[in-house]
Amino acid sequence: MIAPIEGFSKLSKEAKISWIAKHYTHNSEQTLELLQQYWNKDAQLQKLHDEFIENTITNFYLPFGIAPNFLINDRLYAIPMAIEESSVVAAASKAAKFWLSRGGFKTTILGTEKVGQVHFMYTGDAEKLAQFFSALKPQLLANVASITKNMEKRGGGISGIELRNKTAELENYYQLHCTFETMNAMGANFINSCLEVFAKTLKAEAQNYPAFTDQEKDIEIVMSILSNNVPNCVVRAEVSCAVNDLKPQDAASSLEFAKKMVRAVNIAKVEPFRAVTHNKGIMNGIDAVVLATGNDFRAIEAGAHAYASKDGKYTSLTHASIEDDQFKFWIEIPLAIGTVGGLTNLHPLVKVALEILQNPTAKELMEIVAVAGLAQNFAAVKSLVTTGIQQGHMKMHLLNILNQLGATEAEKQTLVNHFKKNTASHSAVVTAFEALRNNV
């Protein structure tokens, strides 16, 4: 059995690798070589990445691709995406091109409100607590003035503090439910710093509140933390065109296609098993841009899925309709993201991604990200209701399989050509590869 290690974080990078390779891999020499192969030759750049997290031993690459031709609010964008799944960038690019000649994407910001909460326990009279809170509110704001000053200069700050009585759900449980505007920042540090001051103020002032009994004075702070559930930090993105413009050469099949799209979206609306996969496809586009622009994709995922179940049942994040011969396809999604702070100022590739996007404000980035999600979903559902997903997916996955099989460049070229005319499946690729290699 491997013994636990003390002080791993204090070891040098080389020593960490030696330890891990020796104890957890079967060929430590090879592991060491491979991990070092992924180090950046530029020591300073490598150090920057090493310091993003603790215990870095190497870098983990993801492809950084571009989906061009996105017309968003009459401005043309090339969208950077960081993602490993073969078909995502291709699908986004295809959808972008499809809508480029049909008016492009239009977006609206529905809100930018962020949320944070101080969770606490109070044993006593709820009415007295409400009175205490009313009296305390100006002081809560005054005590965070040094933190909020700069944010207020930029037009943001605290937009509300509310006392919420949650005792019907959990005995003695109350919260300060706070809302914030954080402008171009995602705002996590700003929000959490304000909340921790609120919590301290609340606890200290309760002890001095004359109307409280001793028990009431003893407020217990449980935790102070932002919420990734941001139902009022939402962007809407949509595409629309005359049904006949979907397939201009063929009016009948245009209408049939539009109906199939609407039906598929409606299935995702009523059937959670489908909705989860439908939304996963949306997140393929969303996460890829969120990651490339240095934002926190786990926060976005959590918020998006909460939003998808906000009415009590998990449902589709996109919608589709045919009205007055117009086909309309849209998404509404919460996106608490930023273009300043965090990794955005640190990761050189993030800086490039933001530059490619013409240095957007946080609101503009919300619009771009929502469009990437909508485009991805349009492409996926279009394939699903027409050719099926595997044709395009396997075409993109083909190179992965050939690489796994150790195909040479010449063999890859021959087989890529072969599968332009033939249906690719894993076994079909293996068979064709073996036939080529063995000259059959």
Ligand code: MEV
């Ligand atoms: C695969 O990553 C995503 C899809 O399954 C999405 C969908 O089914 O809508 C193709």
